[in-house]
Amino acid sequence: MLNRKRKRFKLLLLASTALTVLLVIIPVRLAIAHLQAPQPQAIFTLGGGIEREIFTAGFALAHPTLEIWVSTGVPTYRSNEIFRAYGISESRLHIDRRAVDTVTNFTTLVADFKSRHIQHLYVVTSAHHIPRAMAIATIILGSQGIAFTPVSVPSGEPTESWLRIFRDVCRSLLWILTGRTGASFSNILEVWR
Numbered sequence: 759m760l761n762r763k764r765k766r767f768k769l770l771l772l773a774s775t776a777l778t779v780l781l782v783i784i785p786v787r788l789a790i791a792h793l794q795a796p797q798p799q800a801i802f803t804l805g806g807g808i809e810r811e812i813f814t815a816g817f818a819l820a821h822p823t824l825e826i827w828v829s830t831g832v833p834t835y836r837s838n839e840i841f842r843a844y845g846i847s848e849s850r851l852h853i854d855r856r857a858v859d860t861v862t863n864f865t866t867l868v869a870d871f872k873s874r875h876i877q878h879l880y881v882v883t884s885a886h887h888i889p890r891a892m893a894i895a896t897i898i899l900g901s902q903g904i905a906f907t908p909v910s911v912p913s914g915e916p917t918e919s920w921l922r923i924f925r926d927v928c929r930s931l932l933w934i935l936t937g938r939t940g941a942s943f944s945n946i947l948e949v950w951r
Contacts, residue, residue, distance in 0.1 A: 780934065784900040791905035795877035798907050800824050802871075803882040804863045804891060805831030808840070813911040814882050815844035824880075825850050829867055830857040860891060861929045861939045864898040871904055878905040884913035890923045897930035 801824050803814040811831050818826050818841075826846065831837055834853050841851050856866040871879065879899070883891045888910050895906045929940045 776935070777931075780897075780901070780931070784896065787903040788896070788900045788905050791877045791903050795905065798824065798878045798880040799876045800827060800871070800874075800879050801882060801909075802827045802867070802879045802906075803829070803831065804860060804887070805829050805857065806860075806884060806887065808832050808836070809913075810882060810884060810911050811837055811840050815841050815846055817880075817882065817909065818846050818850070819844060821880075825852060827852045827854065827867060827870075827879075829854050829863040858941050860887070861894055861898070861926050861933065862941050864894055864930075865933050865939055868898055868902050868904065871899075872902055876904065878907070880909050881906045882909045882911060884915070885910045886913045886915040886917050888917075890918050890926055893923050893927050894930050897927065898933065901934050 798821075801814060801818055801821065803810050803826070805811075805828060808831075811828060814826060814828070818824065826841070828837055828851070831853070832840075834855065837853055838848065838851070841848070852870075854867055854870075857863040881891060881895055888908055892906075892908055895908075899906050933939045
């Protein structure tokens with residue numbers, strides 16, 4: 759009985775130490791990234807509606823030197839049509855279809871951003887989605903030393919619930935610790951809507 763209590767205590771101590779380290783390391787890495795790259799170096803749009811890609815195309819006109827990354831938005835042919843209509847070269851456009859939800863929008867592309875030495879991103883998403891997306895970005899991008907500047911697309915929908923934000927914060931921490939997001943439990947996670 760005493761041995762079991764010691765093991766639990768050690769596990770709790772290890773988990774709280776890891777969480778404390780993350781809470782210190784992430785802000786430091788974000789601050790360093792902001793210092794090294796004070797201006798965003800690319801545009802990252804989270805899929806979830808055609809209005810996000812239309813907005814991004816217009817936004818990209820004001821930032822002609824930045825590459826554009828779209829994570830699982832409208833079908834690829836439609837996305838290409840939108841950007842072409844705005845005169846955006848396909849050479850600037852990176853469409854990634856691996857994500858299945860907001861957490862995987864970030865986890866599937868973070869290695870690509872790092873390999874291209876991107877340290878600061880514009881993150882484009884709907885206004886109602888900003889709080890959850892920024893919570894996830896803080897953990898996923900921040901843990902990798904990538905700063906972000908949110909860009910809000912008007913949506914008219916109510917802000918997402920704190921339960922959804924909490925769920926995805928937990929999933930983001932799970933990704934840091936295990937490399938897995940829990941996306942395969944999507945039917946269970948839907949309860950947290």
